[in-house]
Structures are given as structure tokens and as C-alpha cells.
Amino acid sequence: MRRPRSTALRGGLIGLFWAACLLRARPAWAGVIDYPIGPDSADIRFHTLVAGTVPVDGAFTRFAGHILLDPAHPEAVRIAVTVMDDAMDVPFGGASMLRAPAYFDYRRTPEIRFTSDHAAIGADGQFTVAGQLTIRGVTRPEELAGTVTRSRRDGVDVLQVAAHGRLDRTEFGMVADRPLIADGVTLRITATLRLP
Template sequence: MTFRLKSVAFALALTSLLPLAAQAQQQLVPAQSEVLFVSRQMGVPVEGKFKTFSAQVAFDPAKLATSKIAFTVDTGSADISREANSELVKPLWFNVAAFPKATFQSSAIKRIDANKFEVAGKLSIKGVSSDVVVPVTLAQSGATTTATGAFPIKRLSFRIGEKEWADTSTVADEVQVKFKLALTGVGKL
């Protein structure tokens, strides 16, 4: 009797997971993807990139309510220049020893038009979380869907560049985050 109850419970648990399994996960194509950031240092734009990042995407254009996007960036992979890179890992900037990852977790996806979406979610950097809305444009070519977009963040809200680096006349508070993510397995828009 106990075995039979356990079998029924197991079957019910599997059945409840079927909707998740039916919504295929897309795969990130790292070689065709990039995450960039642009800040202004003494009024001059300075572009950098993150070399290491990952995404877990379960996106169905026909089922936005159940679609999910999770994104992780290794903060220690920030790359501007040799000199800047050695500073960015330190406690005043990304504090990589204590906060090795920055994350984004979607909470809602809204279609704006045929290939434009707004992805709302929680961005967490250096132990600070904030709600953000990320505009995303999708383009499909063969089996690859490319998601592109850009959004601003206020670095001081995330404690990036503390103490003497909090002076916004040296490094501006606003940082533009830009991305291009190539994905396989996305259904037709």
C-alpha cells in the first residue's frame, strides 16, 4: 500500500512538472553574444565588457506569462583596460571576493509589438537589488534568435565606485548596459 501511494504521489509530481518541460529552454550561443557597458569618465565615454556570463531562458512568444529569463554575469570578468580591470575587482568597485556575480531575474514579460518586448525584473549587483525594465528587440535568422537592448543603471545605487569614486564629476553615475544575446530554440515570433 505504501509503495502504491508513493507511486501515485510521484506520478502526480511529474504531471505537475509537465508544463515546465513542455516550455523548452533556449540555449545561449556565447560566441555570438556580448554584454557591454558604457560609462563616462571626466565626460569621456569609456566602454567595457563582461567576458563571462550565462543565461537561463524559457521564452515562448505565445506564452509570455510563463516565460522566464535569468541572467548571471561574473563581475570579475569586467574588461576595460589592464589598469582599470585590476581596480574593478576591489571592494570600492565590484568587490568580486564578496560579490562574484551580478544577476537579473525576470518577473514579467510584455509584448510591445511584433518583435519588441519589455522584460521587468530584479537586477542584483554587489548585494543591492533593484527593479528594472529592460527593452528587448528580437530578430530571427534561421535557428538563431538575437535579443538586443540597452538600459541605464545608476552605479551609485549599487555601491559601484564608493568613497572617492562616488564623485560623479570624475565617473558619471549613469552607466548604459548594452547586450546582444544569441539564442537557439526560440519559437517563431
């Protein structure tokens, strides 16, 4: 289904805004590659527990961002992603609950943002990325860890990125339904980046 023109325009403007911020912030690299990311190339999922034992998984379905990477200096990677928190897929009608003021409060704060500060990348493909995560207008430092591997898909060289992190929802003002719904939330992000 084609997205409304205003939605597509908003997504494009978000991507351009973050790309401009990153380009201003990065060093003067010669070989920087700009990898745009969105639902067609990446997946952002979250996991928590209800009643201490029942797993609940969800996914954000509308987001845009950029990864700026110089292969000669991977530790200087810059990442910026904006997630629209009104667009999510959660079972049992959970999306409506999460849009409400007690949770993401999407009418007041429709965006989740992550911007990287620094990264550490090992020769074995293991990495950590530290940055600032903003939810409900509250910004806190968060860290992601994961792996990056090179492979070939459909005749094209790609980088497969898999990352995960864990946050405490109460630190962003989400205190409803405790202790029925766990405070801890696990994020899992995967992305496929086509190499030039």
C-alpha cells in the same frame, strides 16, 4: 585556452541552479524551450563617461544563464543570468579598478545576478523585461528594453535579441570617484538563440 576544471564546473553548476529556480517558478507550459546563454551565444557590455565627455566601454567575459520561452506565450518568458564580476574586459587597466572593494568588490560578492519578473512583448518585436538586479549584494528592480527578430544564419533559424538598460551605480553602493566617473551606466546585451 581551456578553462580550469573548477571554473568550468562552477559555470555549469550556476547554470543548473538558475534553470532549476526558473522551472520551479514558471507555469506548467507544454511548449517551453530552454535557451542556455553564455559568452558563445551572447554579449554583455557596459558604457559610462569619464570627466563628462570621455566614453569608456567594457564587457563581461564570463556569465551563464537561461531563457525559458514558450512561443505561444512570449510574455511569460523567464530569464536568469549570473555574471562573474571578476571577468571583464576594460581598456586602460580599468578591470583592476572595477574589481576593487570600492566598485564590484569581487572577493566579497563575486556574482552579479538578474532574474526577470515579467515581460511585455509587442507584435513588432519590441519588448520590455522587468526584473531584479543584484550587484554587491544589493538587489534593486531594473528594466531592459529591446527588440527580437527572426533571421537565418548559416542555414539555421535564429532569434536575434538586442536589449539595453540604464542603471545608477550609486544605488548599488558604488560611490567612488564621483563626479569624475559618471553615476549612470548603460548596459547592452545581445544574444543569438538557435530555434529548434
